[in-house]
Amino acid sequence: MISQNPVVEINNxxxxxxxxxxxxxxxxxxPDKDFLSIVGPNGGGKTTLIKLILGLLKPQxxxxxxxxxxxxxxxxxxxxxxxxxxxxxxxxxxxxxVVLMGRLGSGGNRGFYNAADREKTGxxxxxxxxxxxxxxxxxxxxxxxxxxxLIARALVSDPELLILDEPTSNVDAALEVELFELLVxxxxxxxxxxxxxxxxxxxxxxxxxxxxxxxxxxHPTSExxxxxxxxxxGHDVRMVRHDTFGQANG
Amino acid sequence: MCVWSGMTHSxxxxxxxxxxxxxDLMVHKFxxxxxxxxxxxxxxxxxxxxxxxxxxxxxxxxxxxxSVLAGMGAAGYLATIYGCEWLDPIxxxxxxxxxxxxxxxxxxxxxxxxxxxxxxxVWAVGMAVGILFxxxxxxxxxxxxxxxxxxxxxxxxxxxxxxxxxDLVILSLVFVFYNQFLxxxxxxxxxxxxxxxxxxxxxxxxxxxxxxxxxxxxxxxxVMVIALLTLPAAVAGQFSKKLWQxxxxxxxLAAGFTMSGLAVSYGPDLPAGATTIxxxxxxxxxxxxxxxxLRK
Numbered sequence: 001m002i003s004q005n006p007v008v009e010i011n012n013x014x015x016x017x018x019x020x021x022x023x024x025x026x027x028x029x030x031p032d033k034d035f036l037s038i039v040g041p042n043g044g045g046k047t048t049l050i051k052l053i054l055g056l057l058k059p060q061x062x063x064x065x066x067x068x069x070x071x072x073x074x075x076x077x078x079x080x081x082x083x084x085x086x087x088x089x090x091x092x093x094x095x096x097x098v099v100l101m102g103r104l105g106s107g108g109n110r111g112f113y114n115a116a117d118r119e120k121t122g123x124x125x126x127x128x129x130x131x132x133x134x135x136x137x138x139x140x141x142x143x144x145x146x147x148x149x150l151i152a153r154a155l156v157s158d159p160e161l162l163i164l165d166e167p168t169s170n171v172d173a174a175l176e177v178e179l180f181e182l183l184v185x186x187x188x189x190x191x192x193x194x195x196x197x198x199x200x201x202x203x204x205x206x207x208x209x210x211x212x213x214x215x216x217x218x219h220p221t222s223e224x225x226x227x228x229x230x231x232x233x234g235h236d237v238r239m240v241r242h243d244t245f246g247q248a249n250g
Numbered sequence: 251m252c253v254w255s256g257m258t259h260s261x262x263x264x265x266x267x268x269x270x271x272x273x274d275l276m277v278h279k280f281x282x283x284x285x286x287x288x289x290x291x292x293x294x295x296x297x298x299x300x301x302x303x304x305x306x307x308x309x310x311x312x313x314x315x316x317s318v319l320a321g322m323g324a325a326g327y328l329a330t331i332y333g334c335e336w337l338d339p340i341x342x343x344x345x346x347x348x349x350x351x352x353x354x355x356x357x358x359x360x361x362x363x364x365x366x367x368x369x370x371x372v373w374a375v376g377m378a379v380g381i382l383f384x385x386x387x388x389x390x391x392x393x394x395x396x397x398x399x400x401x402x403x404x405x406x407x408x409x410x411x412x413x414x415x416x417d418l419v420i421l422s423l424v425f426v427f428y429n430q431f432l433x434x435x436x437x438x439x440x441x442x443x444x445x446x447x448x449x450x451x452x453x454x455x456x457x458x459x460x461x462x463x464x465x466x467x468x469x470x471x472x473v474m475v476i477a478l479l480t481l482p483a484a485v486a487g488q489f490s491k492k493l494w495q496x497x498x499x500x501x502x503l504a505a506g507f508t509m510s511g512l513a514v515s516y517g518p519d520l521p522a523g524a525t526t527i528x529x530x531x532x533x534x535x536x537x538x539x540x541x542x543x544l545r546k
Contacts, residue, residue: 105445
């Protein structure tokens with residue numbers, strides 16, 4: 001092993017929003033080339049945790065280090081895919097426009113895209129199998145396609161750490177499998193952290209699991225049991241995915 | 251100017267009035283100024299209006315435009331009372347618009363939950379300050395009407411130079427920072443992670459909105475600025491896949507609306523600003539309904 005330094009290192013982090021604690025005493029180390037899934041109930045702090053890693057939020061207490069430096073300094077090495085529902089679907093942009101945004105700020109880009117940026121963008125779109133619809137408007141794409149456009153945008157800057165927020169929330173089961181197989185391939189040369197809604201199906205792809213519910217507990221995937229998940233969520237969680245939930249709009 | 255005589259010949263009269271408009275355009279400098287102002291303001295309006303509509307900051311634009319009255323009133327007051335002859339209301343408008351933009355921008359970035367309250371306060375307090383200054387300025391208070399409802403036929407050569415400069419500033423900044431603005435408007439968080447100075451570009455965008463508002467005030471007045479800023483962009487948005495397409499189409503529409511507003515209102519001596527807005531509103535309504543019907 002060349003690098004034993006963790007990619008993400010979180011020490012004693014507290015975060016509260018409007019006086020109520022969202023995260024308490026969080027300690028987390030994500031090793032290089034890890035494939036970490038972040039699970040937990042809604043409002044448990046999953047999104048807050050990744051926003052702390054991305055440097056979009058600052059902890060009130062404790063310290064977050066990414067690649068050994070502050071998140072703001074590590075940004076050029078991060079790729080991020082937000083939930084597509086957080087974006088305005090009517091915004092006049094094409095798939096290509098959106099992916100190109102991932103090239104901003106990388107390699108000294110000051111705001112004008114060059115041929116290399118376009119080539120990279122094309123490659124990223126091919127990787128998520130959307131090259132053919134690159135000139136369609138974001139509004140015309142299905143939920144699953146939008147999600148994949150955002151993954152391509154995260155990949156186009158060649159990140160060393162890829163963070164995805166619920167990449168499968170709008171995707172049918174077949175596409176979900178495809179997506180995780182893509183992530184497994186990418187995991188060969190980058191660290192991945194992915195927020196997911198339910199663990200059942202992806203447990204065979206990921207290497208470790210962070211259970212987030214105000215506190216964060218890390219498990220290797222092999223340790224995950226139904227009982228543990230019940231404790232975490234406080235009720236039964238489907239380990240088998242119900243396909244009626246993932247609508248066929250990929 | 252021709253006289254509006256009887257409804258029976260109104261169709262023919264309108265044609266005759268339009269012909270008058272074009273023949274007078276050759277002769278009268280004030281009409282040429284008006285046409286140039288309409289075209290220049292239309293271009294900036296289409297470009298910045300596209301941002302206002304897609305970033306959904308219409309209410310901020312409304313706050314900025316109403317607060318401009320404070321600057322116009324103060325400039326008029328200082329010019330009259332202290333004899334600062336070089337000071338024109340449009341200078342006060344630029345200063346007030348930029349101050350309002352920076353204030354609203356700062357608040358919206360640092361205290362999100364109170365943003366609309368602050369915009370409302372800037373909106374109303376700005377108008378109140380302006381009205382006090384105007385009523386304390388000796389002379390007739392006709393100015394107030396032209397500030398509120400526009401007077402495109404009163405544009406001086408000095409105004410025209412300032413309008414051209416503002417237009418160039420707006421267009422060149424949008425050209426240079428097009429991709430940054432696009433990223434910030436589409437997905438602020440992602441732009442931040444890409445190392446873009448989101449606060450800077452957001453404030454810059456509000457300042458450009460402020461300058462555009464000043465340009466439009468000469469055309470349609472404080473009260474109707476929002477309509478001209480949003481209606482052409484809203485129409486253009488229904489036909490555009492890319493932001494720059496929306497900007498071009500929306501600029502053409504905005505310039506088209508101001509030109510036809512001017513031409514149609516000239517003969518019957520209607521207020522040009524209100525006529526422009528009614529035309530824009532009618533086209534917006536027709537396009538929105540048409541779109542809805544075609545989709546069914």
